[in-house]
Amino acid sequence: MSLTNIFDVAGSGMNAQSVRLNTTASNIANAESASSSTGDVYRGRHPVFQTQMLNEMNGGINSPQGQSVGVEVTGIIESDAPLQRRYEPDHPLSDEEGYVFYPNVNVVEEMTNMISASRAFQINVEMMNSAKQMVQRVLTLGQ
Template identity: 75%
Template structure:
């Protein structure tokens, strides 16, 4: 859930800055994306006792956030206040449609994780009432 929260925040940041203009390629906002990695945890807490095929507890951790290397958008707008000496204004390399797709995916993944947690909680509560 934490990883999807980071993904939602970076996507929201990208969408918020999608139309921010700049006068140079060095200062323009660049799209950011979270990098995930699978993390395996042994249920007993001993990572050295885990066999190669044992995936008793699998999760996702965020390795970091990287900037996109997609090309920036250069638009010829000579009347824009941030236009350079050639009349170009630089815009971020953010595709709003792609970012909205990422946001929907992250939101649904987060929602599914919440439902799994709630189902697990209900199952544990029912197991505890079996002895009564």
């Protein structure tokens, strides 16, 4: 892996954590949205990541350009956790039995995810800054 691949790894990591932050923010925003049926209730969403690696050939020589390295977001899945069913007969969206359905979003878990994603994004930024400083120092060696 060359020094320039560090920028690809950090950039893909920043992109992945940005998607994670956006889905977490969406989950928190919809955490208390009520519905009268299970089909209409918002369900928590979570991104799915997959690592991408360069294929090493001939004793450590990197594979041809064009192959990606880092993290890829392969999709966003809905949580299959059970929905929250609350007895609120006075709620305008309650069903005939008096129950209202709320999303399967735990705000405490989502805040933890948000903090984790924000720290991971921050670490990727620091990694890019460190690589940039190393490249600048290497360029000043020839002066």
